Structures are given as structure tokens and as C-alpha cells.
Amino acid sequence: MKKKISALKNKYESTIVWLIGFLVIWEIGAYIVEGTKRSPENVLPHIYQIVGSVFRTELVNGSQTLFQIVLSNMGITLFRALIGYLIGAAAGYLLAMLMNLFRPLEKMIFPYLMLIQMIPILGMAPIVLAVTKDIDKSRIIIAAILTFYPVATNTLAGLKAVGPQRVELMHSLAAGQIEIYKKLLIPSSLPYVFTGLKISAPMAITASILVDTLQGGGGLGCILSQSLKHATSIYIFWQIVLFSAVIGIASYYGISLIERIVNPAMKKRGSV
Amino acid sequence: MAVLEIMENEFQERDFTLPVEQKTEIKIEDLCVEFPDKDGGDPVVALKDVNLEIRQGEFISLVGPSGCGKTTLLRAIADLQKATQGKIEVRGQSPRQIRLQKKYGIVFQSPVLYDWRTVRRNVCMPMELMGMPKKDRTARVSKMLELVGLLEFGKHYPHELSGGMQQRVGIARALAIRPEILLMDEPFSALDEFTKEKLHEDLLRIWRKTNKTVLFVTHNIQEAVFLSDRIVVMSPHPGRVSAVIDVNLERPRGIEIKETPEFTAIVSQVRRSFEGI
Numbered sequence: 275m276k277k278k279i280s281a282l283k284n285k286y287e288s289t290i291v292w293l294i295g296f297l298v299i300w301e302i303g304a305y306i307v308e309g310t311k312r313s314p315e316n317v318l319p320h321i322y323q324i325v326g327s328v329f330r331t332e333l334v335n336g337s338q339t340l341f342q343i344v345l346s347n348m349g350i351t352l353f354r355a356l357i358g359y360l361i362g363a364a365a366g367y368l369l370a371m372l373m374n375l376f377r378p379l380e381k382m383i384f385p386y387l388m389l390i391q392m393i394p395i396l397g398m399a400p401i402v403l404a405v406t407k408d409i410d411k412s413r414i415i416i417a418a419i420l421t422f423y424p425v426a427t428n429t430l431a432g433l434k435a436v437g438p439q440r441v442e443l444m445h446s447l448a449a450g451q452i453e454i455y456k457k458l459l460i461p462s463s464l465p466y467v468f469t470g471l472k473i474s475a476p477m478a479i480t481a482s483i484l485v486d487t488l489q490g491g492g493g494l495g496c497i498l499s500q501s502l503k504h505a506t507s508i509y510i511f512w513q514i515v516l517f518s519a520v521i522g523i524a525s526y527y528g529i530s531l532i533e534r535i536v537n538p539a540m541k542k543r544g545s546v
Numbered sequence: 547m548a549v550l551e552i553m554e555n556e557f558q559e560r561d562f563t564l565p566v567e568q569k570t571e572i573k574i575e576d577l578c579v580e581f582p583d584k585d586g587g588d589p590v591v592a593l594k595d596v597n598l599e600i601r602q603g604e605f606i607s608l609v610g611p612s613g614c615g616k617t618t619l620l621r622a623i624a625d626l627q628k629a630t631q632g633k634i635e636v637r638g639q640s641p642r643q644i645r646l647q648k649k650y651g652i653v654f655q656s657p658v659l660y661d662w663r664t665v666r667r668n669v670c671m672p673m674e675l676m677g678m679p680k681k682d683r684t685a686r687v688s689k690m691l692e693l694v695g696l697l698e699f700g701k702h703y704p705h706e707l708s709g710g711m712q713q714r715v716g717i718a719r720a721l722a723i724r725p726e727i728l729l730m731d732e733p734f735s736a737l738d739e740f741t742k743e744k745l746h747e748d749l750l751r752i753w754r755k756t757n758k759t760v761l762f763v764t765h766n767i768q769e770a771v772f773l774s775d776r777i778v779v780m781s782p783h784p785g786r787v788s789a790v791i792d793v794n795l796e797r798p799r800g801i802e803i804k805e806t807p808e809f810t811a812i813v814s815q816v817r818r819s820f821e822g823i
Contacts, residue, residue: 437658439654439656439658440658440660442626442652442654443652443654443658445626445645446624446625446626446645446650446652447648447672447675447723448645448646448647448648448675449675453675457660457671457674457675458660461660461662461663462660462662464662537662539661539662539663539664539703539705
């Protein structure tokens with residue numbers, strides 16, 4: 275028990291050291307950039323300026339403060355990312371099941387899945403937009419496509435990684451296909467599924483922000499590109515950077531938390 | 547206490563003064579198993595012309611060097627491996643029929659526990675497959691864990707147990723569905739000597755209480771002599787039965803029997819039958 279606590283302390287210590295190092299490098303960079311004085315507003319603001327901008331109370335567009343603008347647009351983007359994520363995860367999981375049930379199917383469609391994954395999002399977005407003719411739908415679809423692949427590949431790997439003796443045990447007990455899936459394949463592949471979900475959660479959010487920039491209609495990406503073009507305050511950009519990082523990390527740990535609830539054996543083992 | 551009482555009712559101690567039942571449990575006739583060669587060459591002959599009769603309630607060991615087909619023979623009886631030629635009859639039925647009736651209990655070399663399930667739920671799993679009502683399952687799991695001495699570890703996960711304890715969970719799981727025949731494939735080979743000796747005594751105690759027919763695969767001669775009524779010595783290339791040796795040692799047996807001249811005599815008899823190979 276004592277050992278566990280000291281290990282935990284160590285983990286926090288390393289995080290704090292890392293954070294301080296990061297802040298120091300940032301501040302050095304901010305001073306150098308400030309010295310060049312290319313623009314009236316500091317292109318690389320100090321940390322305190324960014325944090326301070328979150329608490330600014332003056333209204334920017336007549337009704338909202340900087341932070342309120344970021345927050346409301348973040349809600350829009352996260353909602354799209356979440357829907358895309360859920361659709362992609364469900365589709366990826368089901369397809370992995372199908373590919374495991376019918377092995378020829380795997381050989382047939384797997385190369386195409388990889389192909390889709392190879393197309394850059396910025397190239398794919400206009401194609402999806404042309405097909406759906408709706409920017410909101412295409413935002414969701416692209417988040418789904420990015421989620422889909424890691425979930426499908428990891429789930430399939432998990433289904434294949436089940437030990438042959440575990441399957442033989444099921445055979446020796448005269449278990450049917452449905453029972454083998456229910457009692458063995460689905461639970462034993464869960465850690466793999468969650469690995470896929472953890473990889474794709476931040477990806478779905480990043481993709482969502484990126485696709486936002488293509489057209490208006492609200493979302494973090496829209497106000498981000500406006501901010502970068504100096505149409506609005508540069509602090510919107512930096513607030514988005516700050517909060518996206520927080521959300522990305524939070525999404526990862528959120529999935530880990532769900533995993534521990536779904537798979538209690540995991541919790542006892544203490545691995546994330 | 548209540549659990550113990552139920553146990554005494556179900557498992558009647560075997561009376562060794564009575565002669566062992568001579569009813570045939572498993573009958574193997576001219577069994578051949580071949581594995582096809584992947585490169586299209588001659589198939590690998592794993593078992594050739596195996597003839598063997600196993601009596602009901604008998605503890606029988608298959609001993610031999612690796613490659614002698616002892617595991618293949620066990621797997622063929624368990625219907626996990628198809629026979630190329632010959633016939634296996636278990637209680638007058640095919641191995642497949644017996645498997646589908648869930649009359650086999652199998653213990654593998656590794657415990658093969660499901661690590662997302664607690665010890666209790668691992669033992670419970672075969673009964674879930676049988677569709678046993680939950681109340682009966684709970685009682686039965688307690689009884690089985692009591693039998694292998696792990697009642698207080700029910701809520702633990704497999705990775706929290708030692709190798710010997712995990713193997714005992716495997717045995718409890720195999721016995722949970724009241725199998726007629728217990729098939730054990732080198733179940734103790736990965737364990738240390740002390741744990742092994744403890745489990746040998748436990749296994750004999752459980753066997754005495756349950757009256758199952760046990761087929762035990764091992765490459766350890768001492769282990770085979772200590773546990774068995776008869777030892778089937780197998781030889782490789784191709785796998786076949788080269789000798790069947792009776793072990794006429796008194797039961798119940800304790801560790802001290804290993805130091806008697808009778809025990810040593812049988813061990814050397816088995817060893818000699820290997821030298822002839």
C-alpha cells in the first residue's frame with residue numbers, strides 16, 4: 275500500500291515538473307516574440323494574458339464576452355463530435371463483429387477501410403460535403419469516419435487475440451456460437467475496444483474543429499479561423515487551444531473511467 | 547457448516563476394500579490420428595493403432611516424452627480432435643455425443659481462467675451454459691470452492707491468485723457441472739514441487755469423494771505413479787501405446803508412500819519401459 279502511494283506521488287511530481295518546464299519555455303518564447311513587435315497584439319501571448327482573457331467581462335459582439343463566445347461554440351462542436359463519435363464507434367464495432375464472423379469479408383473490405391483512412395480530412399471534407407450537401411451532416415460524418423477505423427481495427431484484433439484454449443473450453447462445454455460471443459469473445463475483446471475508443475476520442479474532436487473551419491454556421495473551427503484572420507480577438511484562438519487540449523485529455527480519461535466501470539477487473543489491476 | 551453437510555451427502559467416500567468396478571468407461575479401438583502436412587508432404591502421424599480400455603472410476607495416467615501423442619489422445623477422447631481412423635466409444639456413445647451432453651470436465655495445462663470474471667464467476671460459467679437457476683449455481687459454486695479450499699477467495703480476480711490457486715479454480719470449474727469423466731492435460735506441470743505435492747493430495751481426496759473417471763496426462767513418472775491405478779506408457783514416432791502398467795499401491799495414499807520400496811519399484815518399472823523405446 276505504501277509503495278502504491280509513493281508511486282502515485284511520483285506520478286504527480288513528474289506531471290508538475292513537466293508542467294513547469296512547459297510554462298517556462300512558453301514564457302521565454304512569448305518574451306522573444308514580444309520583442310519583435312510585428313503586430314499591435316502579441317501573437318504569442320503570455321500565459322497570464324490568456325488566462326486573464328477568460329475572465330474579461332466586456333462584451334465583444336454586443337451580447338457575449340470572449341469566454342462566452344468560445345463556450346457556446348465549443349458546445350456546438352463537441353455535440354457534433356460526440357454524435358459522430360457514437361455513430362463511428364457503433365459502426366466500427368459492428369463491422370469488426372461481421373468481419374470476425376465472415377473472414378472473407380475482412381479480406382474484401384479491410385483494404386478499403388485503410389484507404390479511407392489515408393485520405394486527409396481536408397481532402398475528404400469537400401467530398402463528403404458534396405455528397406451530403408449539408409455542412410453539419412458532413413461534420414458529423416467525418417468525425418464518425420475518423421472514429422470508425424481505430425475502433426474497428428482494435429475490436430477485430432481483440433476478437434482474434436482470444437486464446438485458442440479459451441475457445442476450446444467453450445467447445446468442451448458444448449457452447450453455441452451465440453454463447454461463445456456472449457461469454458467469451460465480447461468480454462475478452464473489451465480492453466481492445468476501449469483502446470480504440472481512447473485513440474479516437476481526441477481525434478473526433480480535432481477533426482470536428484478542423485472541419486468547422488471549412489464553412490460558417492458556428493463551431494470552434496469557425497471562430498478559430500476568424501480569430502486567426504484577425505477578424506476577432508487573437509485571444510479567442512488561444513482560448514480554443516487551451517480548452518481543446520483540456521477537452522482532448524478529458525475525453526481520454528473519461529473513456530478510461532467508463533472502462534473501469536464496465537470492466538471491474540481492470541480497476542483492481544490498476545491499469546488505465 | 548451447512549455446505550459441508552451437503553457435500554457429504556453428494557460425495558460418498560469410496561470404499562477401497564471393495565473391488566473396483568469393472569465396467570468399461572472408455573473403449574479405444576485401432577485409433578489413428580494424422581495431421582495433414584501444410585506443404586503437401588506426407589501427413590504427420592500423431593497416433594497409430596492405439597487400443598485402450600479405461601474402466602469406470604479409474605484413475606489412469608498417460609505418460610510419455612513430448613511428441614508421443616498423449617495430449618492428442620486426450621483431445622480425441624474430448625472430441626476436440628478428429629480421429630483419422632478407428633473408433634472411440636465412451637459409455638457406448640461417441641465422444642461428440644458425450645461432449646454435447648456436457649459430461650466432460652477438462653483441466654488444461656494453463657488454468658485458462660477468464661480474467662474479467664471473479665473466481666466465483668469463473669466456476670459459475672459452465673453452469674450458466676447449462677442454464678442452471680441462479681440459486682442452485684450460487685450454492686454449487688460455494689460447494690466447489692469449498693472442495694478445492696478456496697471459499698474465501700471467491701471475490702478475487704484470477705490475476706490476484708498464485709499459479710497453484712488458479713489451477714485449483716480450474717479444477718473446481720471442471721467439476722462444477724458434475725462431469726462423468728475428468729480429463730486433465732498436464733495440469734500441474736507449470737507448478738513448483740511443493741504446490742504440486744499439495745495438489746496431488748487434494749486431487750486424490752477430490753477423486754475419492756467424487757468417484758469420477760480421471761484421465762491424467764503427464765510427463766512426470768513419479769506424479770503418474772503416485773496418482774494412478776494404471777499407467778499407460780506411450781512412445782513417439784509414431785505415437786502409440788508401448789506398455790500399460792498396474793499400480794498396486796494401497797489407497798488412500800499419502801506423501802510418505804513415495805519413500806516405500808514398492809513405490810520406487812513401480813517408478814523404475816515405468817522408467818525401464820521407456821528405455822525400450
